[in-house]
Amino acid sequence: KELSSFLRSIGGGTREGGEPERKLALRAAVAELRAGAVVAVPTDTLYGLACAASCSAALHAVYRLKGRSEAKPLAVCLGRVADVYRYCRVRVPEGLLKDLLPGPVTLVMERSEELNKDLNPFTPLVGIRIPDHAFMQDLAQMFEGPLALTSANLSSQASSLNVEEFQDLWPQLSLIIDGGQIGDGQSPECRLGSTVVDLSVPGKFGIIRPGCALENTTAILQQKYGLLPSHASYL
Numbered sequence: 001k002e003l004s005s006f007l008r009s010i011g012g013g014t015r016e017g018g019e020p021e022r023k024l025a026l027r028a029a030v031a032e033l034r035a036g037a038v039v040a041v042p043t044d045t046l047y048g049l050a051c052a053a054s055c056s057a058a059l060h061a062v063y064r065l066k067g068r069s070e071a072k073p074l075a076v077c078l079g080r081v082a083d084v085y086r087y088c089r090v091r092v093p094e095g096l097l098k099d100l101l102p103g104p105v106t107l108v109m110e111r112s113e114e115l116n117k118d119l120n121p122f123t124p125l126v127g128i129r130i131p132d133h134a135f136m137q138d139l140a141q142m143f144e145g146p147l148a149l150t151s152a153n154l155s156s157q158a159s160s161l162n163v164e165e166f167q168d169l170w171p172q173l174s175l176i177i178d179g180g181q182i183g184d185g186q187s188p189e190c191r192l193g194s195t196v197v198d199l200s201v202p203g204k205f206g207i208i209r210p211g212c213a214l215e216n217t218t219a220i221l222q223q224k225y226g227l228l229p230s231h232a233s234y235l
Contacts, residue, residue: 007163009178010042010135022135025177030142032174038062040152040163041139042179043131045104045194045212047152047160049169050077052145056118059148065172068155073120075106075127075194077149079140084128087114087146091202092225099220102132104213106196119148125200135179151193159191197221204230 051058195211
């Protein structure tokens with residue numbers, strides 16, 4: 001497979017510069033996702049693998065190519081905070097969602113009936129991501145449906161901050177969106193991924209994964225909204 005035929009550069013994920021290439025990349029990614037393919041994408045934390053959450057075959061393909069246990073959940077990536085209410089039963093103030101999203105967090109809430117039953121069938125909860133990344137927000141909005149999202153690496157291997165770091169997966173991907181290097185690539189913290197927070201119990205929060213935004217996230221939850229820490233309940 002010619003690399004140029006399935007790797008598209010968007011120049012760092014900003015809306016400025018390279019606009020024609022960016023629009024082409026968006027259209028190509030939406031087309032592949034709608035066809036049930038798995039696409040590599042940049043986010044605000046790490047490179048990820050995305051597929052249509054409504055496509056059961058694509059969900060299985062993600063697990064297969066990562067070598068990931070199907071007992072481990074995939075997150076759901078959305079384009080707008082308003083979309084969260086369609087796919088989750090929200091038990092926190094809207095202001096809390098808007099304070100944390102878009103951002104480097106995964107908010108775990110009770111899922112609604114709108115989500116594909118083959119997506120994380122072992123849990124009534126779902127982790128929601130709205131990356132603070134222009135391309136990913138535009139992609140989710142253009143796709144007009146939930147995207148399943150996980151990190152772009154073989155299971156148990158280091159997460160990826162540029163497309164070269166997951167070269168082993170390239171032959172199994174339909175499209176790679178190259179947004180350049182994510183973060184500085186030097187500090188170990190930059191590979192921690194999003195901070196994962198359980199918000200499924202009213203008035204409480206549980207830290208499932210500390211991730212890269214723990215301090216800011218817990219400050220907002222405790223100091224601004226008065227939530228109490230509890231034990232995590234997500235697999």
